[in-house]
Amino acid sequence: MTTMLRWPLALVLLAVPALAIDITVPGQTVPKGNTGVLQADLVCSSSVAGVFLESGATLEMNGHVLDGCFVGGAGLSPVRIRVLGPGVIRNAGIAIRSGTLRVRDVDIQDSPSVGILGSGDSQDGPSSVSLLDVTVTGSRLDGIRATKVNARDVTSSGNGVGDLGWGIIGWGGVKGRNLIVSDNSAEGVFSNVRVTLRDAQVIGNALGGVYGFGVSRGALTIIRSTVTGNGALGEADLVSQRLPRLRDSTCGTSLDAQAQVPLAGRLGQPRSGPHRPDPLLARALGLG
Secondary structure, eight states, X not given: OHHHHHHHHHHHHHHOOOOEEEEOSTTOEEOTXXXXXXXXXXXXXXXXXXXXXXXXXEEEOTTOEEESOEEEESSSSOEEEEEEEEEEEESOXXXXXXXXXXXXXXXXXXXXXXXXXXXXXXXTOOEEEEEEEEEEEOOSSOSEEEEEEXXXXXXXXXXXXXXXXXXXXXXXXXXXXXXXXXXXXXXEEEESSOEEEESOEEEOOSSEEEEEOOSSTTSEEEESOEEESOOTTSOOSEEESSOOEEESOEEOOEEEGGGSOOHHHHTTSOOOSOOOOOHHHHHHTTOO
């Protein structure tokens, strides 16, 4: 008889959903395994910075606006958090120290730093950012930055307001589909390892278009995409150490990454020496 009673109790416990917590004022923390649901538009001050998520927590924007309210992982340990729209984050952004961040259907406008930030510092640990139907515009620095970035139906445009700002930086790799990366004050897309883009438009970024710094063949892969009008400040549409893989794409100019200054020099430090065009890249692009 005792054994028969245990099974229904176990099934009830398994069926209990994660708790929903109303988010009504700035400064609230969503505990591990719970979902915070924004109940109104919020405006944050410098003393109360935003909404914080413990690992395993989710924030549902519920159609509302966070103005000046950052959304971030709670504490210093690696986190696994989600931010789900529809919703708008204005004059702020989303950040984790390390871990995994998933963002869906959120519009981030005019962040005073980086729009979506994950650590790229080995001391903090790696960060992985997955984005779906996200727009980041008008950030003072980069639009999106993390160790690895996986983005679909994402726009990162007009970032680097008053400073150098990249559209997307994935130090350990960038994968993107249906992207618009345009008019950023630095490069559109950058990685130390590998960049793969499908159905993307990378246009009008001041320093350069797509920069795949990886040493392996195929570190830069462009499929059904347009990469043009980039590099007004001295680089090119495509920059790679090896011959890129291109298919059904329109590209303009190219450079050999081996002719660039060291990476430390690229990040806001003085450059030295001219860039040397790479004839292999030109042939891959059909330019020579």
